[in-house]
Amino acid sequence: MAATSFTAPPLSAAPAAPLIERAKLFGNPSRAQLRVSPDGKYLSWLAPRDGVMNIWIAPANDVSKARPYTAEKQRPIGQHYWSGDSRMVMYVQDKGGDENFLLYGVDVASGKETLLTPFEKTRVQVVGTSKAIKDKILVGLNNRDARWHDVHLLDLGTGKLTELMRGDGFAGFLADDTLTVRMALRPNEAGGYDFFRVANNKAEDKPFSSTTLEDSLTTQPAGYTADGSTLYWLDSRNRDTAALVAQDVASGTTKIVAENPKADIGGTLTNPLTGVVEAYSVEYLMTDWTAVDPAIGADIAFLKGKLKGDVSITSRTDDDSVWTIYNDPVTGPPTAYLYKRGTKALEKLYVTWPELEGAPLVPMRGVEIGTRDGLTMTAYLSLPPGSDANGDGKPDSPVPMVLFVHGGPWARDSYGYNPYHQWLANRGYAVLSVNYRGSTGFGKTFISAGDLQWGAKMHDDLIDAVDWAVKGGITAKDKVAIMGGSYGGYATLAGLAFTPDTFACGVDIVGPSNLETLLKTIPPYWTAGIQQFYQRMGNPNTPDGLALLKERSPLYKADRIVKPLLIGQGANDPRVNQAESDQIVSAMRAKNIPVTYVLFPDEGHGFHRPENNIAFNAVAEGFLGKCLGGRAEPIGGTVKASTAQVPHGAEFTPGLADALKK
Template identity: 70%
Template sequence: MSMPAAAATSAGVPLIERTKLFGNPSKTQGRLSPDGKWLSWIAPRDGVLNIWVAPAADPAKARPLTAETQRPIRQHFWAPDSSQILFINDKGGDENFLLYGVNVTTGVETLLTPFEKTRAEIVGISNHVKDRILVGLNNRDPRWHDVHSLDLKTGKLSLVQRNDGYAGYTADDALTLRIAAKATPDGGQQFFRMANGQVEAEPFATIGLDDALTTGPLGFTADNKTLYWVDSRGRDTAALVAQDVASGRTSILAEDGKADIGTILADPKTGRVQAYSVEYLRNEWKLIDPAVKGDLAYLKAELKGEINVTSRTDADDEWIVTVDPVTAPAATYLYDRKAKRVTRLFVGRPELEGAPLVAMHPLEIRARDGLTLTSYLSLPAGTDPDGDGKPGAPVPMVLFVHGGPWARDSYGYHSYHQWLANRGYAVLSVNYRGSTGFGKKFISAGDLQWGTRMHDDLIDAVDWAVKGGITARDKVAIMGGSYGGYATLAGVTFTPDAFRCGVDIVGPSNLFTLLQTIPPYWEAGKQQFYKRMGDPTTEEGRALLKERSPLFKADAIKVPLLIGQGANDPRVNVRESDQIVKAMEARKIPVTYILFPDEGHGFARPVNNIAFNAVTENFLKPCLGGRAEPIGDALKGSTAQVPAGAQFAPGLSEALSIK
């Protein structure tokens, strides 16, 4: 079937270079120091993302604070006393995150958790305790994180709590551990009060599997009189609940019938919740404390797009605010509360200003059993002149499936949506059952449904797009990472006629071996995996896992398949991709396999991500009839290896010869 609309549109729309979409941002993750004297952000230094700092009064005097040369720094935060910036990073994607500190004045960098095969986790940071934080370390037992107090001036670690089987701890504003959480055999959790380092014998709260992903403590107010929860007990969606610590009484502060309570804004001085977000189709901020009513109203009026407050000073006189307009690159602003004035600090990707970015359409799709699937559709520029979310004629489509599966797609700028739409494809992302954010019933509807009802939701979404004139049945590809990679493999094996081709990024092919190789520090969540996926310790569970594993249906594959994998992936072991490639090769079924020896669960280094996406768009072009920027020398700076099938991906063999 010809696609005249896509071809005509592509001819008049400039091609957005891959490097502009997937290269390093110019600047990202702006932060204010707690004392308000410094600004920090992440930006390239010699081509690698590093931390930069500048006086808040003069951002032009910025200087790089770190000097990473390989692994990009992707997140950072300020020490409570504003003397140093802290960040975590791993090696080669192994997710053994170590904690580093960099003195803002001297630039001296210190490895604060100097341990091998250890994953550091932040347990507690206080706005009022300035000289230390709480850090969890699994260097004694890889399954459990012992809690240590880290002296920020000396770097000394002092054991606070040995952990012999607890999923995690909640500290108060004085950095005293107050709650311990423990997994239960049914996949739920028990919560225990703590005093003087001792865990009480009996839990004060117990939740089952159905509430396990939608209920938990958020934290205490500064006076320790109130404990906040997100809580779905006795209801479907997670509410914001305040519990009086002395009496145990609870009161509902906020709830929504369609979506869980999302993020909160809390007063940095008192810890009291001032506003909260609810995200169904789009994110909405709602007030609790009138003290910030004028601020949120001003920001909403002044900044057009999706707004988030990402940083606040201790004095609460200045905020860092980001705005995502979707059809333009996101920008970061400094907001002066007293003057009611915003100053633009930077645009994350200025090279995308003026680029033909497209709108994202939030929508509801009905599954075959009546479940509502919140979804997002992007269309190629020029195909939807009246802006109603439907092209004038059907266009090829990529079904882009989110990972998790206990995560969700959201409204906003999405680099893959923009990239694929620019190449001439409609892009549809579906919150299939099991996705989070829509209440516990929606999550539980995905229990034991990998490859069956969860996959039916994706097929139902494709059917909706075909019936609605978005696309044609023989012009749909499936693509995704992690669970989205699994969905891709399920798509080309369990429903071999539904898709023209597939792109699997770090997706599991054998659910039994996936569960065998999950990281040891996921021990506390293991029973939840078993209850929601299939139990490998029982005969019935093993049979279910085998039935839902695409590996054992590899002989059904009859469309082109591209696989990308990080060799150091701790979540989806490299064996998951190796197995299905081997099975396909044994049956002489074409497959292209790209392996990155310095990556883990996804491709953190832009040079590797760009290399894989260069192959992907040239792989999709003959499959769907869109367009592509030639691979050229995109592989040259990457670590890409091609263990199988270079000949099946257009231009790949030539690109390898250049590399």
């Protein structure tokens, strides 16, 4: 489709690359999430069926015989899992984004689908799986009390649920390969967790180990070996970053398997049958895998030699002869492979978005940015195609920029193919994603530096990143937009309300506007983590804490917003309720401040149906085009093809009012 320009002229005179259609970036992939069954007889993946992502299964020796095994009509299936006996594929699904996930199973032989947790307003958790007991799993269910998950043994063949242990007061459980519950975690007043041994489905009276707030997000048990003799931990106690620690269960002695001074040990690769760690990953700017087992190391080296970009092992057969591989080249769509270890045969099975092959996708660069008080943030920068002729990581002349802020905030941005970076760069913007303080993966000190700093030092970090980009010639001071979801949406609202002259405009997706009401309406199953919220955000039950939360809430400074704002919200969002968007829109309307509000009645915390995501991004594209001068594909019929409602402000975004009439 032809590009459309709006009022603000672009800063850069870089040659325009072909416009990549939104549907190619945000529509359904051709296939995704390739998995091999434990016995190696089947391959499974997610793929569209009548336009909705469903589970497909094929014989491993004849992929052409693949057929769909589920028939979801509205909401895409996001994850699927194989049972240990390879007789069943399982998936979880909620209703309209309410996050009350139920567990479904599909028998491979018959195709019969069964709802394995047949309850209302219940959120299932998988507590344990086993290589020894292949037809049963442990699940946590909060159908008795929405706050706590009781542990049940689920017989996958009969669907019988047997309650083993009540979850009252506990945040989680850990089981071994015999599906015996061995550990329970309970939050403590210090903001951390107490770890209790469990015997005969009863927790001991006294914890054998504990954490405080500073280690609560960087220390957790990582699983038992199959024989139950070793317990692995990701552990930051007595150090800053989380190390991989092996603990002898009988004696309690510990040994450090791996550690890194810059970043936490992030992931592990364990033997399918023994559970022994064979490799581990560290992610600072990029993900790096290191083998503990030499044989695994040889395979990893072979795969890295054959494939460009990030390489991930996504599933393995029980005999470890066959792996599924996910390869992310960043400047091309990710690809799935089947790898046979014995012969070193690497078979390409599919490209996730084949329509993007040959598209003008751009590199992503990892950079370090200093904060005003001496911290170092990792960040990721993408530039418009054609804007960096000499390849030095800076545009030849400044271009408009979108600061794209991650949610959480206890999460992180990562290196890799990112449809939002590619989309915005293709429209003419530099895109910068920053791991501000409070982001995870960089040790406990970096996380703790964000405590009680919502909208304060955490926001200063974002401003420092913008200043870095301006000083580096990447963008101009008056040509920066802020955009993000969840905490990123909050950061957008804070950016426009607290620093009203910094950003040219903002796009808030499911962001909280009032931290007091946010904490009052968190889902009941988050009760175990409430002390952490209070100690890291502010305690609404104390005068000082309540005052802090109000001070940091954009709602109370909405009258300071002077730049254009676009808000997207899911009506069923259990984390950031619709009221969070409603109330700031009302405050802005009362002051006659322009705001466009897009509401999706069948979405929750984010937009999971492709047609809804495409529609919102179509609106956002026109909004940013008017604000920053980038290119925009016309909205066309995208809004009408979605469930989008626009309660207010359609007239403030180019093309939206007309799109609603079509």
